[in-house]
Amino acid sequence: MTAVPARVRAYVACVVGAALLCLLPPPGGRAHWWAALLLALLYAGCERAARFAGISQPAGTFYPVLLAGAFLLPGPAAALVAVPGALLSHVEHRPVALRRIWRAAELVLAVRAAAEVHRLLGGRDAVAAGDLPCALGPAGAAVLAFCLVLALLDGGILAVGPGARPTPLGQWGKVPARWAWRGLLARSLAPIAVHGLAGLMMAVLWRSPYGPVAALLVLLPMCVSWWAFAQYHRERGAHQATIRALVQAVDIKDGYTRGHSERVGQASMMIARQLGMDDERVEVLRFAGILHDVGKLGVPTRLLRKDGPLTPEERRVIELHPEYGHEMVRGIGFLGEARAAVLHHHERLDGSGYPYGLAGRQIPESARVVAVADAFDAMTSTRSYSRARPVPVALAELERCAGSQFDPAMVTALVEAVGRSGWHPAVTAGDEEVRDRTGTPRVPPPGAPVAGRPGAHR
Template sequence: MALVLCAALGALLSSALPGGGPLTGPVHWPRLGLLALLHACWDSLAQGSPTPCLRTARAARAVFAGRAPAGGARPAEDGTGGAVFLPVLFAGVLMLPPAAAALVAVPAALVAPAAAPRALRRAWNAAQLGLSAFAAATLFRLLHGPELLLGSRFPGAALPALAAVALFCLVNAALVGGMRYLAEDDRTRITEGLGGRLAGALLHGAGGLMVAVLWQGPYGAFAAVLALLPFSISAWVSAQGSRERRAHRATVQALVQAVEIKDAYTRGHSERVGRASVLIARQLGMAEDRLRTLHFAGTLHDVGKVGVATELLRRNGPLSEQERRAVEVHPVLGHELVRGIDFLGEARGGILHHHERMDGRGYPSGLTGDRIPEFARIISVADAFDSMTSTRSYRRGRPVAEAVAELERCAGSQFDPQMVGALVAAVAEHGWQPAPPPPGGWDGEVPDIPLGVPEPARRSATDLLRGAP
């Protein structure tokens, strides 16, 4: 990060060179000031709404805190410091020398809302934006873009402009990806969604090109500002959607925290199950909108435990039949608790049926095979995997390889073989960081409920229900 800050500072200081330097040229300060003001004003409309290629503040949180979340956990999204109004920024890339283009986003970045450490986070945002803009503006000049733009020679002028926008996104993606890797130790997110973000940024780049052309026309800056209105409306609508998604996440976290108060083991388990569920679903090629809902379902799969006696949840030893029945009602309680939360959608079915089995000996409905909702089949595997690999106060967690072998042994009877195969492939590709031992260590090797159902099965249905806790 220090290297990025120093490089950005050097790029900005190049504007002070006599004549602006070989690639910069003289700085048109009034134009720079107006663009920076426009960027700051319109940027406020998009606060909390991540742009197609800029999500730096939340990715940097763990690095600034000096730690990386265990197991590749994603930093919580705080919605601060991640919004950038790209059309104005790209217009600056096309209309200003590189060092001046790097300055357009700096004022807004330095005053944007940010969580602690505010100064360092704001400096990082300003630095990575400044470097991206500097690189893009330099490429635009090397491709003789200003000459083509002044003469409005199209489509010739559009090609250097789009190349500059693409370079801006690539530089930004490299910087953000590096920060994500340091923060999360997760290579899979470095290029995650890069294609879609690049396509969206190119669209905004076309808007920046339109602003630059109109600005240099007979009506000057006034026409350019009018051209920004559709983009500002789009930014405002996107911000509303982002606020709604944050409200959804806050609702889910509040429900999970209610369970964590009762059951210390659930602390962290819920989020790990949500993350493992997403790993499985990504391996299966699930659409992004369903991935978000699945993460909610995995995170809330045990929310019904809030209605189970605390003493039963914290019991280290075996449960009686009556006590087991009291615990096994938690999927129904969880479904009833979230029934009225519309945004959860099919996540509710995943919560209700995550203890069903492929052979029909699960609960609460005894569903079989494909009659079990897809979300529930995924969560069942993720739940069992984290349960086995997690170290609790009364027993060590199993090694990942041993947990995988147990899942494969029970595939077809308890678990969907397709979901087991997807988890095995995902763990082999991305790895898995089990939950760390509890602060007090473990008191002994007390076995918990076995994962598989014992054979032969000449017992009551309740005795046969041996799903992962």
């Protein structure tokens, strides 16, 4: 809790206070606590099962239970359904207690809002009558209210706290308010609408002559989808492990560029997002940036670590590393277009690059992204033969070379992305790597990034 900024704690405390008020029943209101208790136990059981299995299920996997409560119960009783399950939910990052309290509070507010909207539009009467067509409109409005509340609250926690990713209480670096809510509602609306339809089916079956037991049948497809996601999660973990192993092997062999691959992946991801690519392509381009230099595993270590000038023959060997890399990853199906980036990231827009001298649009888009990211990190990282340049200087150099060496669209995207969120990578090499044992600075090898040649690095 001590690592959480005071502004975040204050924001969470306000949301928790509002959630407690939402749980207060109205005076003289009819109680539906038995149904709320049953749904709360069902939701908590699902969350507990996921936690016991150690599977990080996607947010909203069990929302149909919460939305069924919003369609069946008065506001306070419906809001109570979310509390036990949220407090038992699986949490991967610290502070665990604060994250669970936050999750419970925002779900209480979202479910209460959905229940009130549904009631005002007459949805509860339609559900009680089993009139599914008439219940669709109020249910849709309730789902929209649910999504709006979650988006507003999550955006608020981003505005006062986390910055690098849209995960509540993720990282504590503040972001501009104008970016905090961007895309939150759009990303959540479609999947939660599907959950809302499942919740509506649960509510209608609950009110049918078959009762709550029939409503549980709706959970079967949800459990199947959860299992499918778990399989995907494990497969993705295996992919990540494969990539980490390759990158670690490169870092061990070429120690002067340790961390370079991860930073190129980060910059490639920033460019892809700025260009408006979908999440799947953004992930692939991150892989492309991380693996772009994997072909160095096929280059003799003595050449990678040579202090003096390279001979023409040695230069030709070095320039084979994109082809070596492509051969290494060509059979890894999940990499997709990242394989083309590994092969062509040293091509230049004017056709003077290697290995094939492609020009303009002949160069795959993924390779044009990685080329900019690669050159940017080379210029802004301290290496054995050069000191890091300031970020503005590196960006100005990229802009100068745009059109001849780099795709101007990719350069512009990086400039805009860095201008919006900054560039805060890990340091590549310490001062101890900059000098040899005699204390003399090492001679920059040919092709090192120097003024006017941002992409000429190895």
